Amino acid sequence: MNEIGSVTRSWTTSELLTVMASRALHDGQIVFAGVGVPLLAATLAQRLHAPGLTILFEGGVIGPFIVPGDLPPSTNEQRCTRRANMVCPITDVLMLLQRGFVDVGFLGGAEIDRYGNINTSFIGDPDHPKTRLPGSGGGNDIASLAHVIVAMKHEKRRFVERVQFVTSPGYLEGGASRHEAGLLAGGPKVIITDLAELGFDPVTKRMRIEALHPGVSVEDVEAKTGFDLDLADPLRVTAPPTERELEMLRELDPDRLYIA
Amino acid sequence: MAQAKREGRALSGYEALRSETALRDRSLHEKVVSLEAAAALINDGDHVAIGGCMMSRTPMALLWALVRAGRRDLTFSRSIVSSDGDIVVASGIAKKVITSWFSQGIVWGISRVMRHWVESGTAEFEEWSHLAMGLRYRAAAMGLPFLPIRSLMGSDVQRRLSGETREMICPFTGEKLVLVPALRPDVAIIHVQRCDPYGNAQIDGLQFMDIDLPMAAKRVIVTTERIVSNSQIRRSPDRTKFPFFVVEAVAEVPYGSAPHECYGLYEPFFRHMDLFAKMTKEDPERGSRDYLQRFFYEPRSWNEVLQRIGMDDLLTATSGGRNVHDE
Structure with a gap:
């Protein structure tokens, strides 16, 4: 339990991210999900408002249904295949992105910048990194070829003016630069954090606040962001997680592997 | 090729590929060898492609044998590497790892071992996107540049x-x-559920890049949970994922992917993976040295490795592995 502003919260940061991310998914969509928050959000959506949502896993899985309490450790183990419609080679499941069958890809990241570029490769100079991060995985492919939802904790060190390394492209330098680089489809759509929902101006492609979570002010968000944010007009306030959403989520992850 | 010779010019890449392939023994013959003999087929400096992905169908027993054999200057490539990547850099057999993602696994955070060896410049981590890795192997599998x-x-x-x-x-x-x-490994090492003595390999469940890998590589070594008869293969040829004539050697190694998983047979040995993460967290150099000593250098056989990992972990993994078939 913690408190922001006047609202007492009875959920963890990961639970808030997961619930908000699940609401951004719609029935009938095909969703490329990693494990952790993305998978829980997609499964929660399936159980609450999007029964016809299809999950894809990078390991080569089409349309699985996850068994509560039996969450996979990555997208590449047999737990990912429970009640799946199909398994196929990795290259072929990733090819569905390029072919255009995927509505939404889910990403996280160490760093994101004002144009939605994501870094999961290096902190510091890539030739002499302070920290070598695990790298792209399918992140670059998802970000290049699909509309992307990003779920991450809102911290100043993560929301930076310019990422140190573009692992997964957002709108690059803004404006038409993504298209000019040869990326003809997709792009970041929503950034969901523990404070707000952010989107992008349709022309400049600069990040802007679309909605604040209950009890959060614009100043709270600005204080934790390393660059100036634009504001959408009107600015919405999200509804807090409901009992039903939280109950269902905790049922999916009873060991609190990913929602602690 | 003969024409190139007549014309006194060097072979093009494709001509070289064709002439190498033409010289490979593609006959239906038995090729069962021991794990140690399989490791001996890999030379210092080779580019070795590792089959499976992350914590699945990793040919761990063959990597164990390569570490013990003290190979040097190997380049490894794989779709995604987990603790196998840590082991090849920490043991000093790898100078370079070509992959899209390198860490033990999301639940254990960023690999301290990878960080130590890569940040110090001792080993190189060449990063491609996942689809790029897949298309590089596929190009080679297709005979395209x-x-x-x-x-x-x-x-x-x-x-x-x-x-x-x-x-x-x-x-x-x-x-x-x-x-x-095209990414054309010198050797592909692939762990499968079943294979016959000729090299007809059957894979259950997730295939990862293991249909393209054996077609892309110059040589292929298979480790298998079980060697089955050719007539058993012929009863379900639709499950054979690559044909005997691309395979050079077959070694039978039950639990050959431990402590990673083998679909339908055993899940990752989670407690052992926790142990590896814990041992290497504080001091990756000393921790991985201790780990390698205990689980790679001291045991004289793969069975002894499994004994050291322990019966509890093995049975837990096995019980979970069989669950995949539950309704």
């Missing part, structure tokens, strides 16, 4: 690979494409 891809563009992943990729304007559509070069 490259394939076009629509990701990578605009990113620093591509920028950092400068010289390795090319951009082209499509002659049909005028669209920009990136070309990724």
Whole structure:
């Protein structure tokens, strides 16, 4: 339990991210999900408002249904295949992105910048990194070829003016630069954090606040962001997680592997 | 090829590929060897492609044998590496790892071992996107020098690979494409559920890049949970994922992917993976040295490795592995 502003919260940061991310998914969509928050959000959506949502896993899985309490450790183990419609080679499941069958890809990241570029490769100079991060995985492919939802904790060190390394492209330098680089489809759509929902101006492609979570002010968000944010007009306030959403989520992850 | 010789010119890449392939023994013959003999087929300096992905169907027993054999200057490539990547850099057998993602696994955070060896410049981690890795193997499997891809563009992943990729304007559509070069390993090592003595390999469940890998590589070594008869293979040929004539050697190694999983048989040995993460967290150099000593150098057989990992972990993993078939 913690408190922001006047609202007492009875959920963890990961639970808030997961619930908000699940609401951004719609029935009938095909969703490329990693494990952790993305998978829980997609499964929660399936159980609450999007029964016809299809999950894809990078390991080569089409349309699985996850068994509560039996969450996979990555997208590449047999737990990912429970009640799946199909398994196929990795290259072929990733090819569905390029072919255009995927509505939404889910990403996280160490760093994101004002144009939605994501870094999961290096902190510091890539030739002499302070920290070598695990790298792209399918992140670059998802970000290049699909509309992307990003779920991450809102911290100043993560929301930076310019990422140190573009692992997964957002709108690059803004404006038409993504298209000019040869990326003809997709792009970041929503950034969901523990404070707000952010989107992008349709022309400049600069990040802007679309909605604040209950009890959060614009100043709270600005204080934790390393660059100036634009504001959408009107600015919405999200509804807090409901009992039903939280109950269902905790049922999916009873060991609190990913929602602690 | 003969024509190239007559004309006194060097073979092109494709001519060389054809002449190498023509010289391979493609007959239906038995090729069962011991694990140690399989490891001996791999030479210092080879590019070794590892089958499976992350914590699945990793040919761990063969990596164990390679570490014990003290191979040097190997380049490894794989779709995604987990603790297998940590082990090949920490043991000193790898100088380079070509992959899209390198860490033990999300639940254990960023690998301290990978960080230590890569940040100090002792081992190189060459990063490609996951689809780029797949298309590089597939290009080689198709006998083509490259394939076009629509990701990578605009990113620093591509920028950092400068010289390795090319951009082209499509002659049909005028669209920009990136070309990724074929990745042609010297040896592919692949762990499967079943294989016959000739090398007909059957894979259950997730296939990862293991249909393309054996076609891409110059040589293929299979480790298998079980060697089955050729007539058993012939009863379900649809489950055979690559044919005998691409395979050079077959070694039977039950639990040959431990402590990673083998679909339908055993899950990852989670407690052992926790142990590896814990041992290498504080001091990755000393921790991995201790781990390698205990689980790689001291045991004289793969069975002894399994004994040291322990019956509890093995049975827990086995019980979970069989669950995949539950309703």
